[in-house]
Amino acid sequence: MNTPDAEALLEEINGWAAIESKSEELQGVTRMMERAMADFEAAGMLVEPIAGTEGLGPHFHARTPCGREGPSVLVLCHLDTVHPAGSLRRNPIRTEGDRAFGPGVYDMKGGVVLALAAARSLIGANVRTPLPIRFLVVSDEEIGSPTSQPHIRAAAANAAHVLVTEPARDGGKVVTARKGAARMKIAAQGKPAHSGVRHQDGESAVLEMARQIVDLEAMTRYETGLTLNVGLVHGGSGVNVVPEHCEAELDIRMTDLAEGEAAIARIRGIRPYNPEIRLTVSGGMNRPPYAKSNSVAALFEHARGLAAEIGFELHDTFTGGGSDGNFTASIAPTLDGLGVDGAGAHTMEEHLLVSSLVPRMLLLRRLFETLKA
Ligand SMILES: [Zn+2]
Numbered sequence: 462m463n464t465p466d467a468e469a470l471l472e473e474i475n476g477w478a479a480i481e482s483k484s485e486e487l488q489g490v491t492r493m494m495e496r497a498m499a500d501f502e503a504a505g506m507l508v509e510p511i512a513g514t515e516g517l518g519p520h521f522h523a524r525t526p527c528g529r530e531g532p533s534v535l536v537l538c539h540l541d542t543v544h545p546a547g548s549l550r551r552n553p554i555r556t557e558g559d560r561a562f563g564p565g566v567y568d569m570k571g572g573v574v575l576a577l578a579a580a581r582s583l584i585g586a587n588v589r590t591p592l593p594i595r596f597l598v599v600s601d602e603e604i605g606s607p608t609s610q611p612h613i614r615a616a617a618a619n620a621a622h623v624l625v626t627e628p629a630r631d632g633g634k635v636v637t638a639r640k641g642a643a644r645m646k647i648a649a650q651g652k653p654a655h656s657g658v659r660h661q662d663g664e665s666a667v668l669e670m671a672r673q674i675v676d677l678e679a680m681t682r683y684e685t686g687l688t689l690n691v692g693l694v695h696g697g698s699g700v701n702v703v704p705e706h707c708e709a710e711l712d713i714r715m716t717d718l719a720e721g722e723a724a725i726a727r728i729r730g731i732r733p734y735n736p737e738i739r740l741t742v743s744g745g746m747n748r749p750p751y752a753k754s755n756s757v758a759a760l761f762e763h764a765r766g767l768a769a770e771i772g773f774e775l776h777d778t779f780t781g782g783g784s785d786g787n788f789t790a791s792i793a794p795t796l797d798g799l800g801v802d803g804a805g806a807h808t809m810e811e812h813l814l815v816s817s818l819v820p821r822m823l824l825l826r827r828l829f830e831t832l833k834a
Contacts, residue, residue: 462586465578470818471561473500473578474801475554477540477570478563482518484541484604490518493540494600497521497573501596504581514608518600522616525580525594532834533595535620535793536580536825537613537785538573539602540565543807552809560803562812571813572626572800572821573598579826591833592621602785605644605747610788617789621834622760624825625786625797628806633817634778636798637761639790640686641721641750642783643713645728647673648741653698653705663703664737667696670707672734677711680724686716687724711744714781718750748787753779756794764796767827773820799825 465473482493491513501523502508511520518541524533544552544564554563580594597616599609606613617623630636649670654663674691681688689711696707711728715721729742753761761777768775778798786797802817804810 462588463582464819464823465582467815467818470574470578470822471556471815474561474566474571474574474813475563477574478554478566479549481544481546481549481564482541482600483543483545484517484601486546487513487516487518489546490541490600494519494521494598497540497598501577504577505584506580506596511612513600517608520597520599520609520612523596523598525584525590527589527593529593532621533593533619534829534832535616535623535789536576536594536596537623537625537789538576538596538598539569539600539785540573540598541600541603542568543603548809552811556815559815560812561815564811567628567801567803567811567813568806569627569800571803571818572628575801575818575822576624576626576825578822579829583826583829588830590829591831594829595620599785606785606788613785613788614792617792620789620793622832623786623789623793623795624799624828625784625795626800627784627786627798628800629798629802629817629821630778630780633773633802634776634798635761635764635796636780636786637757637777637796638753638779639751639783639787639797640714640716640781641718641746641787642748643715643721643725643744643746645711645713645725645742645744647709647711647728647731649707649733650739651703651705651735652737654703656701656703660703664735665703666707666738667704669733669735669738669740670694670696670709673731674709676731677728680727685720686714687720688714689724716750721746721750748783749791751787751790751795751797754794757790757796760794760796763831764824764828767831768824771820771823771827775824
């Protein structure tokens with residue numbers, strides 16, 4: 462079987478990283494998706510585009526040409542990044558020793574190239590895998606997958622296993638559990654007044670929000686993995702005006718779904734300290750928690766055995782960060798973090814480790830070759 466070397470894989474990754482593709486930058490992200498569709502097609506895969514909606518980029522399905530229906534191995538990928546156009550100037554594509562830098566090389570263009578290369582070499586060698594290999598490649602993961610989420614759930618419902626090509630953690634670990642995440646927004650409306658002349662007539666939305674924030678943050682329970690972070694607050698219109706409006710945005714993370722849902726319900730029911738203030742709550746669960754179930758553990762053990770045959774030790778880990786794996790984990794056994802090793806996701810230090818490319822491509826290929834229904 463034709464196995465690409467690290468140099469060839471890196472060249473392919475760098476070609477994709479050269480196309481800047483921040484989720485909300487429609488032109489760039491569309492160019493990236495079109496380029497990837499062409500590359501998947503050239504690899505002999507059957508590509509089915511999904512048109513973009515809500516002003517966001519397109520997604521696509523791609524599958525190996527085995528002609529079979531039924532359960533598949535779903536490879537879940539994203540090609541959007543958090544890096545705005547111009548980031549290539551701040552983190553140019555370059556290799557320094559084992560580290561290859563560039564926006565998106567680690568999260569997760571590198572991982573998608575590895576999975577594509579694995580499928581390409583199987584197709585090239587006419588290997589018939591036990592299950593059809595289906596890719597779903599999306600363009601809005603970094604903003605919470607607002608338009609791809611229904612496609613992700615539908616694809617997972619038809620999958621025997623889900624492999625997510627998010628980057629590896631801390632020295633090549635794959636991910637078998639992730640916290641869930643919710644986003645909420647609270648708006649307070651009070652009554653404005655001149656702070657010098659009629660302070661007593663005002664009803665301060667900022668004061669109300671300050672009290673609420675103390676309560677919200679106090680719901681954090683590190684013991685169980687529930688955290689509430691009020692990360693953004695906007696309020697007031699002038700230093701000498703009793704503020705009429707204040708808005709706070711919360712990021713909630715949870716290990717336990719029921720506990721997270723209870724926290725969301727409690728926030729939806731908050732009452733103002735000052736009865737003259739009106740509070741409006743919006744938002745809710747974004748990605749449910751991804752727990753290491755028995756079937757996830759079995760999938761990891763299988764991957765660990767394959768890695769040992771290839772010649773490396775595979776470990777797993779839990780992370781507070783979310784991914785599209787959160788959507789699939791409750792539907793089909795999901796193994797995440799199968800992409801490239803490296804560091805600096807979401808920063809201008811983002812890089813992959815060149816030495817991780819071939820072993821991890823081989824691991825994906827062995828998973829494709831061995832996973833059964
Ligand atoms: Zn990612």
